[in-house]
Amino acid sequence: xxxxxxxxxxxxxxxxxxxxxxxxxxxxxxxxxxxxxxxxxxxxxxxxxxxxxxxxxxxxxxxxxxxxxxxxxxxxxxxxxxxxxxxxxxxxxxxxxxxxxxxxxxxxxxxxxxxxxxxxxxxxxxxxxxxxxxxxxxxxxxxxxxxxxxxxxxxxxxxxxxxxxxxxxxxxxxxxxxxxxxxxxxxxxxxxxxxxxxxxxxxxxxxxxxxxxxxxxxxxxxxxxxxxxxxxxxxxxxxxxxxxxxxxxxxxxxxxxxxxxxxxxxxxxxxxxxxxxxxxxxxxxxxxxxxxxxxxxxxxxxxxxxxxxxxxxxxxxxxxxxxxxxxxxxxxxxxxx
Amino acid sequence: xxxxxxxxxxxxxxxxxxxxxxxxxxxxxxxxxxxxxxxxxxxxxxxxxxxxxxxxxxxxxxxxxxxxxxxxxxxxxxxxxxxxxxxxxxxxxxxxxxxxxxxxxxxxxxxxxxxxxxxxxxxxxxxxxxxxxxxxxxxxxxxxxxxxxxxxxxxxxxxxxxxxxxxxxxxxxxxxxxxxxxxxxxxxxxxxxxxxxxxxxxxxxxxxxxxxxxxxxxxxxxxxxxxxxxxxxxxxxxxxxxxxxxxxxxxxxxxxxxxxxxxxxxxxxxxxxxxxxxxxxxxxxxxxxxxxxxxxxxxxxxxxxxxxxxxxxxxxxxxxxxxxxxxxxxxxxxxxxxxxxxxxxxxxxxxxxxxxxxxxxxxxxxxxxxxxxxxxxxxxxxxxxxxxxxxxxxxxxxxxxxxxxxxxxxxxxx
Ligand SMILES: Cc1ncc(C[n+]2csc(CCOP(=O)(O)OP(=O)(O)O)c2C)c(N)n1
Ligand SMILES: [Mg+2]
Numbered sequence: 001x002x003x004x005x006x007x008x009x010x011x012x013x014x015x016x017x018x019x020x021x022x023x024x025x026x027x028x029x030x031x032x033x034x035x036x037x038x039x040x041x042x043x044x045x046x047x048x049x050x051x052x053x054x055x056x057x058x059x060x061x062x063x064x065x066x067x068x069x070x071x072x073x074x075x076x077x078x079x080x081x082x083x084x085x086x087x088x089x090x091x092x093x094x095x096x097x098x099x100x101x102x103x104x105x106x107x108x109x110x111x112x113x114x115x116x117x118x119x120x121x122x123x124x125x126x127x128x129x130x131x132x133x134x135x136x137x138x139x140x141x142x143x144x145x146x147x148x149x150x151x152x153x154x155x156x157x158x159x160x161x162x163x164x165x166x167x168x169x170x171x172x173x174x175x176x177x178x179x180x181x182x183x184x185x186x187x188x189x190x191x192x193x194x195x196x197x198x199x200x201x202x203x204x205x206x207x208x209x210x211x212x213x214x215x216x217x218x219x220x221x222x223x224x225x226x227x228x229x230x231x232x233x234x235x236x237x238x239x240x241x242x243x244x245x246x247x248x249x250x251x252x253x254x255x256x257x258x259x260x261x262x263x264x265x266x267x268x269x270x271x272x273x274x275x276x277x278x279x280x281x282x283x284x285x286x287x288x289x290x291x292x293x294x295x296x297x298x299x300x301x302x303x304x305x306x307x308x309x310x311x312x313x314x315x316x317x318x319x320x321x322x323x324x325x326x327x328x329x330x331x332x333x334x335x336x337x
Numbered sequence: 338x339x340x341x342x343x344x345x346x347x348x349x350x351x352x353x354x355x356x357x358x359x360x361x362x363x364x365x366x367x368x369x370x371x372x373x374x375x376x377x378x379x380x381x382x383x384x385x386x387x388x389x390x391x392x393x394x395x396x397x398x399x400x401x402x403x404x405x406x407x408x409x410x411x412x413x414x415x416x417x418x419x420x421x422x423x424x425x426x427x428x429x430x431x432x433x434x435x436x437x438x439x440x441x442x443x444x445x446x447x448x449x450x451x452x453x454x455x456x457x458x459x460x461x462x463x464x465x466x467x468x469x470x471x472x473x474x475x476x477x478x479x480x481x482x483x484x485x486x487x488x489x490x491x492x493x494x495x496x497x498x499x500x501x502x503x504x505x506x507x508x509x510x511x512x513x514x515x516x517x518x519x520x521x522x523x524x525x526x527x528x529x530x531x532x533x534x535x536x537x538x539x540x541x542x543x544x545x546x547x548x549x550x551x552x553x554x555x556x557x558x559x560x561x562x563x564x565x566x567x568x569x570x571x572x573x574x575x576x577x578x579x580x581x582x583x584x585x586x587x588x589x590x591x592x593x594x595x596x597x598x599x600x601x602x603x604x605x606x607x608x609x610x611x612x613x614x615x616x617x618x619x620x621x622x623x624x625x626x627x628x629x630x631x632x633x634x635x636x637x638x639x640x641x642x643x644x645x646x647x648x649x650x651x652x653x654x655x656x657x658x659x660x661x662x663x664x665x666x667x668x669x670x671x672x673x674x675x676x677x678x679x680x681x682x683x684x685x686x687x688x689x690x691x692x693x694x695x696x697x698x699x700x701x702x703x704x705x706x707x708x709x710x711x712x713x714x715x716x717x718x719x720x721x722x723x724x725x726x727x728x729x730x731x732x733x734x735x736x737x738x739x740x741x742x743x744x745x746x747x748x749x750x751x
Contacts, residue, residue: 033358034588034662051350057558057594058525058586086524089560124445124719126507128523279741308731308745314445315496315504315719316730319749 003193004200006177009151010040010116013158014078016204018048021076024162026053028063028080028116037082038118038177060090067113068098078162081117084171085128090115091136098167099142114161114168119147120228120275121312121321122175122185130312132227132276137169138253138285144168144209145252147226149176150197153250156207164209173227181228182235183323212256214263218245221269221334224260224286226250229273229322236327242335244271252282260286261293268299269334273327278306300337305330355590359660363670368646370672373400373616374407378625381633385611392602392612395646398621403682409625415689417462421620422680422690424461424482425454426698429677430706431477431487432651435494438710439508439655443718444494446508448474452650452668455620455676456581458482460549463627464517465635467546471519471532474509475581476551485516487706491713498723499716503733505725526552526559529578533568536576536634547575547634555586557601558594566642570608573639577630578610580642581617583649588662605642617647618673620680646673727751 004012017024026044028036032055035042044053056063060081067077081087087094098111121130137145146161146168148154154172161168175181179189180197192198215230220243223233230248237244245263249256264270270290272283283304290302305322313320357364376396379388398410405411413421432449439447450457457478464470470479480490489501493511496504502512512520519535522528532550539546552562557580569576580601584591595601605612611633615626623645630641648671652659664670684690717723731738731746738746 029586030588032352033354037587037656050352050354054352055589055593057596058555058589059558059560061560062558088524089526126446126510126523127505128507278745308749309742310730310734311505313505313730314507315500315725316727319727319730319751 001199002202003198004151004155005192005198006148006151006154006172007038007040009155009200010158010172011042011044012200012202013155013162014041014044015047017078017159017162018044018052020204023075025070025075025077026079027056027077029056029058029082031055031080036080038174040116041080060086060088061093064090064093064098064115067115068093068101068111071111071113072101072109076112076162078114078116081115083129084117084119084133085131087115087117087133094137094143094167095140099140102166103142110165111167112165114158114170116170116172118174119171120173120175121317122181122228124314124317126314127311132274132307134171134252135276135280135282138282142167143253145171146209146250147171147173147252148250149173149227149230149248150180151192152197152200153207155200156205157209157250159204160206160209163206168209171227175228180231182231183321184235185318185323207250209251210254210256211251212247212249212259214245214259215248216244216246218243218267220244220267221271221331222247222260222263222267223271223273223331224249225273226252227275229275232322232324232327233273235324236331239324240328240331242331244331255289257289257293260290264290264294265297268297270294270298270302271327271330271334272302272304273306273322275307275322277309278304279309281306300334303330303334353592353596355592355663357664357667359662359664361664363664363667365670365672368672371395371397373397374410376407376409378408378629381629381636382638383611385609388611389606392606392614393599395614395616396622396626397616397619398625399619399679399683403679403686405621405683409622412625412628413621415687418680418684419689421459421462421624422677422684423698423702424458424478425620425677425680426702427706428454428458428478428481430702431481431490434706434710435491436655438494438718442720443714444496444508445719446655447494448509448654449651450475450477452671452675453581453583453617453647454478455623455680456617456645456647459620459623460579460627463624463631464549467517469517469519469532469535469546469548470551471528471535471548472521472551473528473553473556473581474521475553477509477511479518480511480513480516483516483518485513485518487709488712491710492716495713495716495718496725497713497717498725499713500725503725503729505730505733525556526561528552529565530561530568532578533565533574533576533640536574537568537572540572540575545635547577547631549577549579551579551581553586554580554582554584554591554601555589555594557604566605566608566610569640570610575634575637576640577627577634578640578642580644581647582644583647585649585653585663587653587657588659600644602642602644610640610642612642612644614644614646616673617645618676618679620676621683648673
């Protein structure tokens with residue numbers, strides 16, 4: 001099976017989708033001729049022409065608003081916001097428009113768009129290249145929110161997202177583009193070419209939205225994570241020797257509650273990990289659901305390990321980033337608690 | 338052009354493209370450049386409706402021979418011209434050293450000004466103490482020409498223990514209230530409307546200070562740009578709105594943001610703003626136009642929109658390689674030349690300068706940059722030596738740290 005980086009897998013997903021369906025169009029800032037600042041769309045304009053893959057003016061509102069209009073016509077735009085940190089100008093179009101068009105028109109108009117954007121830290125990008133705004137989207141009814149953690153999922157989930165009849169926010173942890181970064185920033189990262197999850201089928205396949213996956217089976221404690229934090233949690237489990245069951249949520253909305261409940265009911269302990277800030281983060285939603293559905297199985301308080309409630313700093317990147325040491329400490333406390 | 342298919346055939350989407358791509362011969366024949374000295378200089382209280390043509394021309398002072406000609410000439414003394422050259426040379430040397438420092442791993446990121454030095458350096462000289470700039474990341478000349486210490490800029494770039502911004506910001510995202518330099522945002526365009534708001538406040542308070550907003554060609558597509566123009570127009574705010582058209586927005590040529598409007602300056606016409614285009618590689622022209630616009634603002638005559646026509650010679654940033662999207666020799670073909678060489682030649686023509694003095698000045702400038710760098714590095718670089726504390730990370734989110742952050746700081750053990 002071919003080996004792909006996450007970038008290549010994402011590109012392949014768009015390629016396969018554009019090949020199969022003329023209605024799929026791809027656009028964004030620097031996306032056309034150059035192929036995107038992370039090269040996720042490289043070659044698509046050459047292959048499909050500049051009316052199906054093109055550069056846009058620097059207007060996130062414009063990109064999303066135009067995509068909504070195209071979707072109303074019947075196309076399936078898969079658009080790129082250069083960094084998640086730059087999505088805010090488009091927030092009105094996403095939250096008030098894309099998310100509600102089906103509902104408010106009673107299905108006359110729909111919005112099958114995918115909004116891709118790189119998220120997360122670990123690249124010394126400072127406060128405008130590091131944010132994880134997933135909770136801003138999971139709070140909006142009508143959106144789906146996906147966070148892949150590896151090439152094969154990225155491709156399958158992106159194809160599923162493009163084929164989905166509703167708007168999907170597709171968050172790509174940029175620190176994972178080239179390999180499974182586990183937070184040990186002083187050690188080299190294994191490239192995807194040497195990792196099992198870098199094996200990606202060439203053609204069409206989907207990974208269903210709304211399904212989580214157990215990355216590491218374990219008996220002592222459940223870790224709920226997504227994106228980069230799956231690997232950080234794996235590293236923390238290895239470092240502490242705790243037999244943790246690590247769940248990669250993959251889709252935050254709709255959430256695979258079944259897999260979560262089955263695991264926490266078994267282990268009785270739960271640690272939630274995300275890069276985004278703590279207060280009103282997606283972890284709060286997870287904690288509320290876990291206590292509701294697993295209350296009588298819990299043997300310790302649910303713990304969250306997250307980014308601190310500050311803007312993402314530059315110099316203090318590794319003090320901010322919830323790395324394996326912090327996750328490990330939370331696991332130990334939860335075992336003792 | 339748009340509408341290439343006419344009649345009743347099927348529609349066709351128009352997607353603009355640059356005429357030159359990698360491998361092609363650079364060609365700027367479409368950039369219409371009037372001769373230096375030929376564009377009129379209207380009085381500052383002119384009715385904007387009478388100078389609409391200035392949005393489609395290019396105000397230039399330095400001619401090919403290095404002489405200052407026409408009605409916009411004469412805004413600077415000999416001394417000021419020499420200072421201007423030194424400012425631009427300093428910015429260039431600063432860029433060269435910091436670019437290398439980034440390559441050496443002493444910091445994470447850098448953005449240079451190569452080819453655009455005249456714009457921010459000359460503009461700064463038209464402002465008064467107390468005025469406020471709302472810059473983008475490519476106007477460090479405002480700091481250099483304003484006498485802000487280079488070592489503080491470097492401390493910020495290195496995110497070291499002496500960083501005035503405590504390591505919180507990406508390199509080059511400076512801030513200096515004292516030097517009239519608003520905190521740079523990584524989010525494009527946001528500062529443009531903020532400049533208008535600052536200027537409105539100055540008018541509300543019957544102050545005398547004015548503001549200048551800055552934006553790149555690509556970023557004019559953001560809604561903040563349009564909000565700035567409408568607010569400036571409605572309230573006749575004392576603000577100079579500067580568009581730096583360096584032809585590129587990362588890999589995207591300026592035609593994508595400009596669309597069917599002939600120039601970026603022309604965007605101001607619908608808002609009734611006096612809108613001027615100026616040769617951004619001509620220190621004298623930039624200064625003269627800046628002075629004109631600043632005077633309008635100061636005399637309560639309202640906002641001015643200025644487009645600086647220039648060229649981004651270097652890569653967008655240290656994360657970018659332009660050979661993938663534009664012809665390698667394009668910068669050599671750029672018809673407006675190099676701002677440093679043009680001012681140097683002018684000084685030589687005026688008998689104020691020579692090649693030897695230039696060489697000597699280059700060495701002096703480099704020495705002062707290197708001295709600043711040594712001092713900055715004694716306070717640490719991004720990955721070694723003194724750094725801002727983890728405590729600093731929790732400070733300054735609010736004026737008073739709320740309990741939840743205090744708890745988190747304790748949890749972090751600092
Ligand atoms: C809101 C927002 N969208 C996208 C970006 C990514 N980005 C950074 S610089 C840039 C190009 C800006 O070009 P231009 O405005 O012409 O300024 P220049 O870099 O040429 O000085 C882009 C797209 C950003 N920083 N902020
Ligand atoms: Mg530009």
